[in-house]
Amino acid sequence: MTTAAPTAAPAARTRELSDAPDWWRQAVVYQVYPRSFADTDGDGLGDIPGITSRVPYLAELGVDAVWLSPFYPSALADGGYDVADYRDVDPRLGTLADMDELIAQLHAHGIRVVVDIVPNHTSNDHAWFQEALAAGRGSAARDRYIFREGTGPDGAEPPTDWESVFGGSAWERVDDGQWYFHNFDVSQPDLNWANPEVRADFVKTLRFWSDRGVDGFRIDVAHMLTKDLSEPLPSRAELEAMPIDGTHPLLDRDDVHEVYAEWRAVFNSYDPPRTAVAEAWVHPSRVPLYASAESLGQSFNFDLLEADFDAGQFRRIVADNLSLAARSGSSTTWVLSNHDVVRHATRYGLPDAERDADGRPTLKHGNEWLLSGGRTPALDAERGERRARAAALFVLGLPGSAYLYQGEELGLHEVADIPDDRRQDPTFFRSPGVDLGRDGCRVPLPWTASGAAFGFGEGGAHLPQPEWFGASAVDVQDGDPASTLSLYRRALALRHELQTDEQLSWVDTPGDDVVAFERPNGWTVVTNFGTEPAPLPAGEVVVSSLPVEGGTLPGETTVWMRRA
Template identity: 55%
Template structure:
């Protein structure tokens, strides 16, 4: 990558290209009717909070009718709202009220598979082998004398075989849980149905779509066996993989993009594509996705070189196709980064909640690093995705008792991984109450006592709190880091990752063990309160055109004295 990224002319910059999007996991965000489960009216009630936080849009995880065998990613009807969450009319009111506050709305779409309870799959079961209904899914005869063996050795992402046999002897493919049969995307009826689903939500005013498992859908028609084991909840990056990141997905992407391009407003789609960085740009070509999540950064260990390398790869991949990176540190599928960064380098954080050791976790270091890394991401060119509760510094509830686990990973993995429930524990809004303000009568997953201390009401207006850091950061981001897409790397020492943006603002994160003097100028924000130097594992933003305070100047002089350690 060249030292300086080229700016894109600011003739018209779509909202999604540089904006901040807040992910809402509806089951765990806010409970308006007191049944212990979050709902659409709960989201509506918190729109002013999200507006005050400073986000440009919200991404709502699946809110469709579903048996919730996989947290809503098992969709039973793509054109309605789960009665547990509310009604379609409630959703339409949410869209209107969000737009009144200037907040865009992205909805989750799950095209790789449906719920077993979807009417399409129920019709396929009833119609039998060779029927048009069954052709919508990946049904195949088994191997062996009586077809008693699955068609191949593929494994579910959650653990166990990826095939389940039905009463008439055929097998259906499910790359996830057995309750989530894979659709056959060679089938024209499947493609037409999803064209109509996109238009259904666009007609109701949604501003974008997050596409689940965007690197899936297309399978090698020969269904060859796979060599080697696949990591649970991971992705195999093998060349010409038989069911991930196949060339055929791009033709589907282009078809969807054409549907979105029919709309006379700024709408978008963002891919959940777990692919090698070199392939990410293929998804971002002008006639495919507008953006794709940068999981390369999310999965990188805490460290100077790891962060810089991930940033360079993401910037290069996006720039080659005229897009911008999409940065994120947490979501509904991964351990919250306030906990992840508190584990020793190299820890398998998916296995750690069971494998331990529990005392390996340093929660204070985890939150300190999480705040520093968040500021780093806020300052980068591109868009930022924030997962609900990270603005409160919520830790992952990794020690949930096994009898409350809801994620199918727990059972499908044969109790070798606890799964993702720890990052899905309901939000705390007040420091007291049966569910810390989430609802009036408890929560569907138990919340730890520390959630009361970290509740939104307990942090609001409190100097130095994580919530106020996010509010200040997102406000400054709009003024200093969304105006352009330039980035120039700076050398502030071997342990400091630093760059300057087109406005002149400097971002610097200290990965070392000793403090480093602030760059020249005025301090805009620090990841810890009262910073007059770049302390270890902290991040600062500096405006070189601002005069530093008298205390800042005195501190910087002290830092530059020979032998000074602070």
Template identity: 50%
Template structure:
């Protein structure tokens, strides 16, 4: 097993999120798999990423895209086997690419043997103590134990035939584990060592602010909002089921395990919390290494919005004592091409935002397919949508999970799988023919080659990755950032071209998100890295 050096690799890493079901299909069944990931590792090496983050590939009924885990120590047969995982991670390490895996500790699948045993054992049993079971309210227990509601919409409690209720902050197929039970904690410590022994370089912790619920499970005290949800994952106030103080005891148990392995094994929190001060508690030498910064992804394509988020994020990073993370798209949000306007406008803005992101200090997370400039697929037939939130709220994350186009035409499934393979599990739009990896390979101005160029410069230029951000004077709709030594980033979000000379800048253009004018001017919705 190859162990890569440099324990601080994560501080300025570019991490590529692989959604395995939609990345590449090696066996031809229409579903992406680990051998498909393995086959595309040279592509990721050429792209220039430092690590991949694999969304769940564990045994699962896929009620929520694999975030409903039935066996935390095995690979779902649709994705391959443990042997396939070992081959994949071995090849990745051989190419110098680290591998982070998703860990889903707040809840399991209702198909997990522990939950099935709890159902069979009945109320008051030790088996039920693995999960959050409770008695209902009302004359005959016909009301849920409290007013908590699911993130996916609807009540967070489901009643069983024996009269008890069980908690699921997400889908009913995702019962919440009881982290007050020492056996649950021991189980997950063992799960960590199982994957660390197989060579994984870290864990992205799903719902890292969950697990511990307020003592007594008090009601929130308010009803649903207009979308039928009591609280989003991202909230500005504390609720009794998220960000409870006791969750930090869990990470203080995990950190020594991570530190006991060589090569800089890390934990990254998906923690949606109310304040920077509360986020800081997840990070440090005793808990996790990083927490996702989602503010940048949620910023408007507007200079003031970007600058506000960047300043706040860097201040938070200083507060937590760890580099911030930057992300524009992931498996839970519309792709940023579409969020920024779709079509040519959306793509132009997405490319500019990417150059802005990759020039900032800290680590960057890319979502599979964004390097191709893929838009959100908005016209999927309702009957094919699988997002559990869709039936409850009408919202769907399926459009950012459509299988990637590698080459050829839509009738070939864009070579998502081998010749003669089954159709991809979600239909791809025919308009992606010009966006396939093969179509962009030799096009100098393609989005794929923009990413490759930017990532190469990021690796090589001493100003990028770490350091500080210094804002230079500019109009309110233009961002000008000095990155010492020797690099300035200009992002023109105005309606008219601007020239570097307007800001007292001269130098050599290193990379731009779109064509520059004949006079070196930067068009609207375009970013430039300038060597000064």
């Protein structure tokens, strides 16, 4: 057996864009949060030309597609998910011509483009909502949204006691006395998906971007669009007691798939068909409905976002989600971090999450640490990054598609100590002292160890970057064979050999802390979730998250092996 430490990646591959309709099934998709990626005009916000300037970096990393979080005109009340115009680019981020150039450059490097669609709500700055405010009660304009009369004397109380996801009431009163429903921030009024005009307009949006060359769509809160607000409306307690089984008034309703069947017809009218992936926080038994070929075609698997670095949890999650994918005929997705959760390098360096009887975290993992400004509980940053590297290599070896969040390839940690007056997430403002929100994973990336905003842009950064970011900068890790960036580059280059089939078989291991599986073409992935070394099976180690020597696998380490 030969051993291997992490080594520099092979030279970046020059790839042509394939017309294969199933390109997405085992793709590596890199999520770009545009406002925090790269800034070219010095205003502190990342922009579309900034992303274009980094296309060579993405190509060298070896990703198959880029998913762009919202870049549309927005007041940024919710990080761009308050959309004022679905068929344009925020002028602070660029123009439609800039977007066309970005798509062309990504395609020229063999990289597909996925964009975020936010169909549950618009911004309150959207032309439709401004028209609704002006038009008044009973108007066609108001029927595009969910307006209701209030209760109590003079209708001064909200229609129900429902709470917004971000905290506070889910209803907001307008000047003429009616109330509108907003599942999220007050600046995000929910659309009425029973209205044919709403449905037709989103079909127009899907075609608009598909015609410009976009290859796929990530559907924000895909399980929340359709609603039944028939009178009488239930109380909050009644609502929370209702089963979420396809008939709930607000969540995961069966009739949402009527919308997606119409969208699927649009997607299939292109060659190759446009893809879609649902952000649907639903019961596992309901996931195949979103992932079926008749609906969106793929659905996010978020189980690893809630898992500890634990062998039993990881193995169960893999088995469960491969089974769900088989039921839908889709491929599963693997996600360790995204723009809504504490980065996994930090989660893995904190004590394991407290869990309820069903094994679910009782709180957002890491929220207590965030609330303390990163002081308590103590973060073992080195252990967190070590585990993060092992988890990434484990996930990248699995069948299915892998979604990476910008900066995880640098081993970035969450930023906890953002001053209150610099925070932006509405969760923080609507639930003070309870949830600090998601700003800590959205801090602009460090490209250089020194210079303005660590190379993000000449005008600083819209969220403050900590001094320790410099040590994780791209220019520090570039060329260092032991760096996390080099590990990702090598793994992604080799993954194209590994991903020839969507099957795996479990391999017996010497202990409960070690998980191993084999892919049909002779690759074996072995992860030691424990802290003590474990024996390695026979074979050639081709990539490892930590150096391996003497035929043993260190604790908290993953290796990819090939038959000798």
